[in-house]
Structure formats: C-alpha cells, structure tokens
Amino acid sequence: MNEQNRDRALLNRINAYSLEDEAYWSFRGRSKRQHCHGLLQYPAMMIPEMQGELIDAVLAEDRNVRRVLDPFVGSGTTLGEAMCRGLDFLGIDINPLAILACEVKSGPLYTAKLQEKADLVLDAAKKDSSAEIAVHFDGIDKWFTKSTQVELSAIYRAIKNEPSKWARKVFWLSLSSTVRTVCNSRSSTYKLHIKTEEKIKQTPSAIEEFEKKLNKNIENIVAQKEILDKNQVLKRATSVSDVVIKNADSAGKIRSSLKCDLLVSSPPYGDNQTTVTYGQFSYLPLMWIDLSDIENMTQAGLLAHKSAIDSMSLGGSKKGSNTKYQEIKERSRSLVSCVEKIKAVNPENIKKLISFIYDLDNAICNSLSFLRENAYMVWTLGNRRISDIEVPLDSIMRELLESRGCHFVHKLERDIPSKRMANRNQIAATMVKESILIMRK
Ligand SMILES: C[S@@+](CC[C@H](N)C(=O)[O-])C[C@H]1O[C@@H](n2cnc3c(N)ncnc32)[C@H](O)[C@@H]1O
Structure with a gap:
C-alpha cells in the first residue's frame, strides 16, 4: 500500500468510531485511571483509553511500529499504553517527578x-x-x-x-x-x-x-502486572518493552541513537508560568525525595527555586523574542495572524507566545530526528487564550510540521473531561475542547 492510501485507511478507521457515536472521542464515562495510570495524579494527563485506541488504529495500518516516542512524557500515559502492547518506548521530560513516575511504571514488577x-x-x-x-x-x-x-x-x-x-x-x-x-x-x-x-x-x-x-x-x-501477563508481554516480572526515559529539555540538544516508529504526545498548552505550572506542582514533593535514586536525572539547576523547572520548560524565557519571531514567522500563517491580534490588545503578551512556539518548534525538530520516515504522529493539543484571543495551537503545529515536510492526515476534536485540571486553574476554565492532530513524517 502506498503512503497516501495508508493515510486514507487510517483516517477511515478513526472516523468509523465517530460515525457510530459522535461523542466517541470525548470518552465521557468510559475512562478510568487504572493500573499504572493511577500511580500519580499529574496535571493535564491524557486519557489512556483514547491514546490506546489511537495507537491500535495506527498499528492496524502500519505493521512496522516497534518503538513509540513521547517527547513530553509527563506521568507516562503513552508509556503505559505502549507497554500494554509490548512496544518499546522513548520518553523525555524536563520534570524529574515525571521521570520518577515513568521509571516506576516501567518496572520491574516484583x-x-x-x-x-x-x-x-x-x-x-x-x-x-x-x-x-x-x-x-x-x-x-x-x-x-x-x-x-x-x-x-x-x-x-x-x-x-x-x-x-x-x-x-x-x-x-x-x-x-x-x-x-x-x-x-x-x-x-x-x-x-x-x-x-x-x-x-x-x-x-x-x-x-x-x-x-x-x-x-x-x-x-499488581493490576498492571496482571494486564501485561494477560497480554503476554511480561517475562519474569519485567515487561518485554525496552523503555528509555530521559530527563532533558526536548527543545535542547538530546543524545540518542534510537529510532522510533510512532509519536504519541501532548505538549504543554503554552509556557508553564501562564498555563500549567508543572514545576510548582512538583516542587514540594521533589524536596522530600532522594533525587540520586532517579536514574535519568541529568538536568542541572531544576530545583534551584520553586519556579526553576517552569522557567526551564518550553517558553520559559522571553529573551530575544523579536529575533525568534523573525526566524519562525514565515513558517506559520496562523501564528502571524494570532500575534497580530494579540499585539493590538496587549503587545507585551506576544513575547511569551513567540518564545513558546519557538521552543516547541525546536522540540518538533528534535522529535522528527528520532522518527523514521513515514512514521505517524498523534499530537494532543489544547488551544489556550491570551488577552481573550484563542491561540490556534493545532493550526500552528500543523503548519510548523508541514514546513518541515510532514503530511497532514487527520484532525479530531474532543471535549476535555472536566476533572483533568485543578479547578482553580484559569486555563482549564477557558478551554473546553482539545484537538488530536495526526500527521505523518
Ligand atoms: C501536557 S503534559 C504531558 C502529560 C502526559 N501526556 C500525561 O498523560 O501525563 C506536558 C509535559 O511537558 C513537559 N515539558 C514542558 N517543557 C518541556 C521541555 N522543554 N522539555 C521536556 N518536557 C517539557 C512538562 O514537564 C509536562 O510533563
């Protein structure tokens, strides 16, 4: 099958679910955080069942998927679903608490x-x-x-x-x-x-x-072990998946020779300080953990103060936003139009947006270098608001990926389950939908 036909087959397979039930992908009442997905309550976690079904849809069309990549691995929802299917995994996150959760998920399960x-x-x-x-x-x-x-x-x-x-x-x-x-x-x-x-x-x-x-x-x-055993992907209390977890800045230099066949990820909605402060959420817990027990903790300075992780995350620095904008603006019309609208209301607010998109683009570039040709990507994205103007992250992301030669396959929209965010997080109050953007390298 050629690549375009495969894209069409994947699109039809995903659409078939929504034909039966329009609200299929909202997963209302059909999602529980069970087994390894219940190990840590982390902000903005993905729905495991949904990511699992999307992985299955890709696996049905692309028989050569061996290793899955998540460059913003968080609590490891994608990792847990990859392990259930016996797939190898590469996960990256800047937050040491996320790394610890992923290391626990990956076992051993004695x-x-x-x-x-x-x-x-x-x-x-x-x-x-x-x-x-x-x-x-x-x-x-x-x-x-x-x-x-x-x-x-x-x-x-x-x-x-x-x-x-x-x-x-x-x-x-x-x-x-x-x-x-x-x-x-x-x-x-x-x-x-x-x-x-x-x-x-x-x-x-x-x-x-x-x-x-x-x-x-x-x-x-115990429940995770039973599932892995039932799926015949467990060997003497250890999953058959080869799992590599890295504590790194996805937008920075990352050393790895691993090649991945599928990306399933949800990047932050915007810079951490003004969207979801993953770093502040993790700061006090990390003070009570002996960090030398976290295998893959390599980023220095993350715990220097309570906002260090957040300022080292995507869009954490506003420096050089003019130059960054010049470098990136040709590649996304949606970004330019959004920047113009925000500038007319509050010019100061565009700096964080530009810095975030610039860093995200570097993370995209790194992620693509880890993917083999024609690998599919499933990006779960939220369109936040700045100065009451929607930032169309889904369109910006699509354009950035297309400018790097990737192909659009499909976009799904779904309601965000209300309990996914802390109830006093202002971003949650303004965001009711998220998009799942499916692209091919
Ligand atoms: C939406 S969350 C991912 C949640 C995950 N999908 C889950 O289900 O738990 C985004 C993640 O991106 C991470 N992040 C933010 N900036 C980063 C960067 N520059 N490099 C690597 N990870 C980063 C945050 O620490 C956070 O864990």
Whole structure:
C-alpha cells in the first residue's frame, strides 16, 4: 500500500468510531485511571483509553511500529499504553517527578517482594521516634507544619534504609503524592498558594496518608502486572518493552541513537508560568525525595527555586523574542495572524507566545530526528487564550510540521473531561475542547 492510501485507511478507521457515536472521542464515562495510570495524579494527563485506541488504529495500518516516542512524557500515559502492547518506548521530560513516575511504571514488577518491603518501610516509619528533620530547604516551615515535617522525616529515613532502588522508587512516588496532601499549599491550584489557617489545622497524618497511597500503588502495580501477563508481554516480572526515559529539555540538544516508529504526545498548552505550572506542582514533593535514586536525572539547576523547572520548560524565557519571531514567522500563517491580534490588545503578551512556539518548534525538530520516515504522529493539543484571543495551537503545529515536510492526515476534536485540571486553574476554565492532530513524517 502506498503512503497516501495508508493515510486514507487510517483516517477511515478513526472516523468509523465517530460515525457510530459522535461523542466517541470525548470518552465521557468510559475512562478510568487504572493500573499504572493511577500511580500519580499529574496535571493535564491524557486519557489512556483514547491514546490506546489511537495507537491500535495506527498499528492496524502500519505493521512496522516497534518503538513509540513521547517527547513530553509527563506521568507516562503513552508509556503505559505502549507497554500494554509490548512496544518499546522513548520518553523525555524536563520534570524529574515525571521521570520518577515513568521509571516506576516501567518496572520491574516484583509484587510479592514489594508488599514485604512496604510492610517493613511502614513499620520502620511508625516506630521512628526521632524529632530530627531529614531534609532542609528554604520555606520548609511555611509549607509544612512541624509535626508533618517530623512524620515525613520518619518516612524519608525508612525509605532511605530500604536496600533495593526499584522498591525505593515506588516508595518515593507514594511519598510524593503524600506530600501534596499534607503540605500547606492548596490542592485546588497547581501553583504554590498557602492554605487558610483553618485548613492547615485539618492536615491529616503524613504516615497514615503514606500508608493509604502506598497500598493503592501496590494494588495498581499488581493490576498492571496482571494486564501485561494477560497480554503476554511480561517475562519474569519485567515487561518485554525496552523503555528509555530521559530527563532533558526536548527543545535542547538530546543524545540518542534510537529510532522510533510512532509519536504519541501532548505538549504543554503554552509556557508553564501562564498555563500549567508543572514545576510548582512538583516542587514540594521533589524536596522530600532522594533525587540520586532517579536514574535519568541529568538536568542541572531544576530545583534551584520553586519556579526553576517552569522557567526551564518550553517558553520559559522571553529573551530575544523579536529575533525568534523573525526566524519562525514565515513558517506559520496562523501564528502571524494570532500575534497580530494579540499585539493590538496587549503587545507585551506576544513575547511569551513567540518564545513558546519557538521552543516547541525546536522540540518538533528534535522529535522528527528520532522518527523514521513515514512514521505517524498523534499530537494532543489544547488551544489556550491570551488577552481573550484563542491561540490556534493545532493550526500552528500543523503548519510548523508541514514546513518541515510532514503530511497532514487527520484532525479530531474532543471535549476535555472536566476533572483533568485543578479547578482553580484559569486555563482549564477557558478551554473546553482539545484537538488530536495526526500527521505523518
Ligand atoms: C501536557 S503534559 C504531558 C502529560 C502526559 N501526556 C500525561 O498523560 O501525563 C506536558 C509535559 O511537558 C513537559 N515539558 C514542558 N517543557 C518541556 C521541555 N522543554 N522539555 C521536556 N518536557 C517539557 C512538562 O514537564 C509536562 O510533563
């Protein structure tokens, strides 16, 4: 089959779902974050079932898919779905918390041993009577009450005493969710924002929360193992997939000789500071994790302050936005038209947009270099608003990809499930739809 016919077959296959049910891709009531997808609550996660079905549609038309790429891997939704299908994987993210989640997802899945070790770690944390605080960072007394610091320190020491790194990683991930629950920052926003005195007084016990989260994570890992086993992609408690996870800036220089056959990814909607602050969301949890246990942590300076990850993410720097615009504007008419509209309302606001698109374009360039010829790409995109003007990220992305020789295959639109974002995130309030852009290299 030639490439155009294959594109048409893929388009028909995807359209067939929506012919039966117009709202098919909204996945309303059909999506649950089960097994490995329940290990971490991360902002703006993709719908696993949807990405899984899109991967299946591509696999049905392209028999040569072996390795999947996600250059903005986040909590690893694409990774989990790739592993369920026995596919190899390359994932990249700037955020160390995302890397930890992906390392846990990729296994090994020694479930019986994990349960034994979890009992020991919980026992040690409960018996620890030391009042010594195990970690130190600016603002610790603002973000944690003294009694919470004491409990988190007991858990920290118990985890450090566990000899196996694979088990420590599961424990660190469970501790990271615990920290989000017991810190003095509000859970209704991803930005660090102090709770009321009243709410702080209601902070639950860190050890009790940790126990709950750890037990839930063990259940999720047991369920993941059962699925991999059922799908015959498990070999002695390890998935057959070769998984490579890199802590890197997708827009920067990345060394890898791996070639991928399919890209499935969702980049941020815009710069982190004004859209979703993944970095601030992760900052306090990362303060309570021994980062030397994260295998692939290579980016320096990420935890220098609470906004460091966000300012090192796509669009984090406004510097040189004029020059950047000159370099990129010929390649996207939609970008130019959007910049003109925003400029007429608030010229200052175009700098962040230009810097974000410029960085995104560099990330596209890198991603294409990891893909083999004719590989399909499934990009999940949200069109945010700046100065109340919609930024058509889907059209901009299509034009940038076409300017690099890629072919448009299809675009789907779907409603965004309401629970995907913290309810006080302003971006969530203005974005109700997202697009799935399917392109071919
Ligand atoms: C929409 S989220 C991805 C969520 C993921 N699909 C999931 O289901 O969990 C976007 C991700 O891009 C990452 N990111 C932002 N800028 C980046 C950069 N320059 N390089 C690599 N990752 C970056 C963020 O840390 C975040 O994890």
